[in-house]
Amino acid sequence: MSNKLRILSCTIFTIIGVSGNAWANKVHSEQARSLSHLSTPNSDLVRAAGQYKASVQALIPIYENNLKTAMEALVKRKQLFAQGLVSKRDIDAGEQAAKEAQTQLDQTRQQLTESDQLIAEATAESIKPLGAAPKGRYTSNTAVMRYNGVGGGWAITQVSKVEGFFASKFGRELPISAFGQSATHNRLGFDHRNSVDVALYPDSAEGKALIDYLRSNGIPFLAFRSAIPGVATGAHIHIGYPSHRMG
Numbered sequence: 699m700s701n702k703l704r705i706l707s708c709t710i711f712t713i714i715g716v717s718g719n720a721w722a723n724k725v726h727s728e729q730a731r732s733l734s735h736l737s738t739p740n741s742d743l744v745r746a747a748g749q750y751k752a753s754v755q756a757l758i759p760i761y762e763n764n765l766k767t768a769m770e771a772l773v774k775r776k777q778l779f780a781q782g783l784v785s786k787r788d789i790d791a792g793e794q795a796a797k798e799a800q801t802q803l804d805q806t807r808q809q810l811t812e813s814d815q816l817i818a819e820a821t822a823e824s825i826k827p828l829g830a831a832p833k834g835r836y837t838s839n840t841a842v843m844r845y846n847g848v849g850g851g852w853a854i855t856q857v858s859k860v861e862g863f864f865a866s867k868f869g870r871e872l873p874i875s876a877f878g879q880s881a882t883h884n885r886l887g888f889d890h891r892n893s894v895d896v897a898l899y900p901d902s903a904e905g906k907a908l909i910d911y912l913r914s915n916g917i918p919f920l921a922f923r924s925a926i927p928g929v930a931t932g933a934h935i936h937i938g939y940p941s942h943r944m945g
Contacts (some may be wrong), residue, residue, distance in 0.1 A: 705862065707887065743820045743943055751813040754806060768796040782943055792864040811875050812882040815895050815934050818922045821943055837912070840923065843900060843909070847918030852938050854878055854892050860937065863911050868904055873897045875934060883941075893938035899923070900935055908935060 772792040782898040811845045858878075875882075876895035885889040898905040900905050900921035912919045912935075920936040942945040 704826045711808065743886060743888065744817055745839055747813050747820065747888075750882075750886060751810060751817065754813060756809045757806050758803070758810070760814045761799065761806055763801050765796070765799040768792075768799040780893050781796075782922050808875075808880075809882050811897070812880055812895075813886075815876065815922075815936070815942075816882065816886060816890075818934070819920065819936055820943075822920065822922070822940075834899075834916075842923070843919075843921040845909075845913055845917075845919050848916035849880045852892070852918050854894060857894050859915075860894075860911070860917070864904075864908060866908060872908075887944045888941055890941045892907065893936060896937060898935050899933045904936060913935065 727833070733939070772789075775784055775788050775792040779789050799894075835844075835846045837844045857874075864870075872904045873896060874894055875897040876890065876893075878893070879889075879891045897906065898908060900906070900909060900923050905921070909919065909921055913915075917937065920940060920941050922933050922936070
């Protein structure tokens with residue numbers, strides 16, 4: 699393979715996401731500044747989470763473009779490989795770059811989901827905290843269903859039983875969107891260590907079955923039908939007691 703062809707092959711991937719990553723770094727810096735002035739009330743957390751969500755949303759088109767560029771470059775490398783113009787090592791490098799771009803995009807989408815769900819939970823707690831409500835109490839309105847649970851309390855280690863129920867009934871894994879504490883919760887100072895979020899619409903067949911199971915087994919939960927209108931859009935079921943600001 700000539701030096702010119704090798705330089706061309708390498709250049710294809712060195713240009714991937716250069717400008718995009720520069721913008722991404724700028725947005726991450728703005729995230730850090732916006733999160734550095736949080737105060738204790740959940741209303742401040744909701745505002746900060748909303749800013750964080752907006753910054754994450756701004757990153758998604760950048761990372762989508764990075765992935766598109768990586769995939770196009772990989773296709774080009776495979777064409778050159780078929781012509782004997784690049785080595786298998788070049789193909790491997792291209793596949794790794796595409797994999798990393800996909801992972802980066804997936805992680806950012808996950809952060810968007812987590813921030814949306816966190817906003818809903820923090821807003822619900824600010825509006826109507828459970829306080830010292832009695833065990834077994836169940837309340838419901840157009841946006842949120844709450845159940846305090848009964849028995850010996852809840853621990854995140856119990857989620858395996860919930861997963862087993864769901865898999866046996868529906869033949870697929872429980873769609874967990876946040877298991878315990880994530881990087882998003884850490885950044886925003888939200889204690890989610892003993893909670894699990896499930897990406898299910900509460901009024902769907904699967905959502906109703908899961909809620910019935912949780913109630914019949916005394917497991918506490920909050921279920922968000924439409925989350926908080928105008929604030930968060932991700933309906934989900936939060937298994938465990940309500941989360942709060944850390945500290």
